[in-house]
Amino acid sequence: MMEKKKLTFKKVISIILGLVFVLAVVFGIGYLIKSNSKENEVFLTRKPVIKNLDDKVMATGKIEPREEIEIKPNISGIIQSISVKEGDKVEAGQLLATIRIVPNVTDVNNATMQINNSQIQLANAKINVDNQQKQFAMQEKLYKQGVISKQEYIAAQQQLQTTLQQQKLASQQLNAAQKQLQIVRTGATPELQSMATTQIRAKAAGTVLEIPVKVGGQVIEANSFNPGTTICSIADLNSLIFKGKIDEAQAGKLKEGMDMNVVIGALQNKSFPGKVTLIAPKGTEESGTIKFNVEGNVTNPKGEYIRAGFSANGEVLLSSQKNALLLDESLIQYDKGNNKSFVEVKQPNGSFKKTYVKLGASDGINVQILSGIDKNADVKVWNPSDKDKEELKEKSKK
Numbered sequence: 001m002m003e004k005k006k007l008t009f010k011k012v013i014s015i016i017l018g019l020v021f022v023l024a025v026v027f028g029i030g031y032l033i034k035s036n037s038k039e040n041e042v043f044l045t046r047k048p049v050i051k052n053l054d055d056k057v058m059a060t061g062k063i064e065p066r067e068e069i070e071i072k073p074n075i076s077g078i079i080q081s082i083s084v085k086e087g088d089k090v091e092a093g094q095l096l097a098t099i100r101i102v103p104n105v106t107d108v109n110n111a112t113m114q115i116n117n118s119q120i121q122l123a124n125a126k127i128n129v130d131n132q133q134k135q136f137a138m139q140e141k142l143y144k145q146g147v148i149s150k151q152e153y154i155a156a157q158q159q160l161q162t163t164l165q166q167q168k169l170a171s172q173q174l175n176a177a178q179k180q181l182q183i184v185r186t187g188a189t190p191e192l193q194s195m196a197t198t199q200i201r202a203k204a205a206g207t208v209l210e211i212p213v214k215v216g217g218q219v220i221e222a223n224s225f226n227p228g229t230t231i232c233s234i235a236d237l238n239s240l241i242f243k244g245k246i247d248e249a250q251a252g253k254l255k256e257g258m259d260m261n262v263v264i265g266a267l268q269n270k271s272f273p274g275k276v277t278l279i280a281p282k283g284t285e286e287s288g289t290i291k292f293n294v295e296g297n298v299t300n301p302k303g304e305y306i307r308a309g310f311s312a313n314g315e316v317l318l319s320s321q322k323n324a325l326l327l328d329e330s331l332i333q334y335d336k337g338n339n340k341s342f343v344e345v346k347q348p349n350g351s352f353k354k355t356y357v358k359l360g361a362s363d364g365i366n367v368q369i370l371s372g373i374d375k376n377a378d379v380k381v382w383n384p385s386d387k388d389k390e391e392l393k394e395k396s397k398k
Contacts, residue, residue: 044388045346045378046328053321053361053368057253059294059314061244063264063306065235066297069204072228076221077101077198079213079231086211090202090234097200097231099219111181118174125167132163206234209308240298240306242274242314248290253318254279260296261315264306272306273299276316319361326366331379332359344380345373352380 077099084096139156142148211232213219222228242262246254258276263269278295285291296314300306332341341359344352357372373379381388 044381046331046381048325048327048369048375050323050325050375053324053326053363054317055319055361057250057316059244059246061242061312063240063308063310063312064243065308066239066241068233068235070230070233071200072222072230073099073200073219074221079215079217082215084208086208088208091205092202094202095199096202099198114177115181118177122170122174125170129163129167132160136160200231202234206236209233209235242296242298242312244294244314245291246294248283251292254316258316262298263313264310266310321361321368325369327369329362329367346378
């Protein structure tokens with residue numbers, strides 16, 4: 001009986017061990033299947049493409065007029081009227097705005113005192129002329145009677161002419177003082193109204209870009225001590241330039257006279273031909289990097305309406321690789337051990353194999369593959385972006 005019990009116990013142990021082994025094998029196979037399927041599901045792949053690779057230098061900036069004229073008054077006052085609006089085309093000499101003078105009390109008082117003084121001088125001059133005319137008439141009578149000499153007669157005549165000149169000068173001074181009072185009060189005299197400083201006119205033909213003042217607003221004259229108030233700015237929009245900035249690593253690749261394509265995003269990325277006209281000799285530091293100012297002219301052969309201030313990119317093509325095998329540069333990995341570049345290529349069984357590649361030119365986004373893989377290779381996206389992750393989720397749903 002004891003032996004039968006021992007045999008039965010051994011059989012139970014053997015059965016249990018067998019079941020444990022079978023379960024371990026099943027779980028192991030399931031784990032491998034899940035691991036392989038997980039590996040296949042986790043990573044996206046990208047294929048290389050064949051297209052041209054352009055080595056470009058790009059400057060970011062905006063479109064500006066070659067020359068922009070700011071119209072400023074040469075007399076202070078209040079804007080009485082504005083005759084144009086932004087976007088209008090104007091000719092040289094065209095009326096833009098008028099200014100109403102606000103008289104200065106001190107200036108009015110000074111001009112009034114000057115008039116009073118001139119009136120007194122003129123009155124005195126008239127009295128002198130009257131006296132001198134009487135004296136000359138007496139001298140002329142005595143000369144005709146032979147009482148005085150010709151020399152005395154001529155001296156009396158000259159004295160009368162001098163007195164008449166003094167009266168004329170006093171009259172002119174009074175007229176000037178009266179006009180000065182008119183200018184202080186109104187900014188002009190009637191006979192010079194068309195040339196009055198209160199009438200602000202265009203100094204050149206062009207398009208009105210901006211009118212920063214309003215009717216009723218106060219303006220200050222431009223002089224040696226004050227830049228004055230800008231009433232409007234005018235520019236020729238047929239003569240535009242590109243102004244931008246470029247990184248110091250690319251500034252050395254540019255030369256003046258190189259062809260430039262100016263791409264304007266606001267015009268559906270239309271490209272306008274031009275040439276590099278300036279590369280600043282000195283850079284400026286911005287956010288830890290050195291930037292250089294770049295300028296280029298903009299040619300508008302079709303006469304399209306380009307607004308000043310449009311954001312634009314200035315592209316200069318340095319070289320072009322035709323029909324190059326290109327791969328997203330972010331898919332390239334680097335082996336620090338032998339300092340070589342490699343990618344992971346998907347195999348028929350779903351695994352990925354490390355494959356070394358030789359790289360060529362790059363535009364900062366795509367890199368040329370000289371050897372190692374062909375256009376049919378499925379390259380692992382080993383560092384997926386948020387967009388890649390969304391794409392992966394969509395594929396897993398399907």
